Amino acid sequence: MELQPVRPTVKTPAEAFTGDVYLTPIYNGTGPSRMTAALVRFTPGARSNWHSHAVGQTLHVTEGVGLVGIRDGSVVRIHAGETVICPPDEEHWHGAAADRFMSHLALLEAKPDGGDPTTWLEPVAQDLYEKANQQ
Template structure:
């Protein structure tokens, strides 16, 4: 058994997120585990760019209300206690609703061999985000 101290929170890269987003690492697996867990805190209207994960991603909402969108136009409104499973390779985005903070645990694995588990794509346009808020 090993106790790991709380790690410092850092502001997320403006190249990968729109708005103010803060990341607190929770766990970074070392062999044989390939699991990464990050507590992600989104300010109102903040969101990720479009992205996908080679082995998929699980999001567990810890606070607030948010949105998850996929390329086919599906948008889920997510609340504290909800868990969303994004399958491998699915292009998606997630973030806070327009008028509330949202925090979630983001959990994902790297593929064997250590390649980057996340493929980052373009930002979600403001109009697409506003439309997602109206849908749900």
């Protein structure tokens, strides 16, 4: 057993997020584990850019109301206690609803070769985000 200290919270980079988003690392796997876990907090209206994960991603909402969208235009509204599974290589985005905070645990695996499991893409267009909030 190993007790890990609480790691500092960091503001996420503007190149990958719109609005104010904060990340607290929880765990970065060491062999044979490749799991990464983080608590991600989104302020109202904040969201990730479009992105995908080589081995997929699991999002477990811990607080608030958020949105997750995929390229076909589908959007799900997510609430505390709910979990969303994003399959490998599916381009998606996620963030807070326009008028609510949202926090989730982000769980993913590193690629077997140790490379970055996330491919970051373009920001979510404002009109697409506004439409998603109306659903």
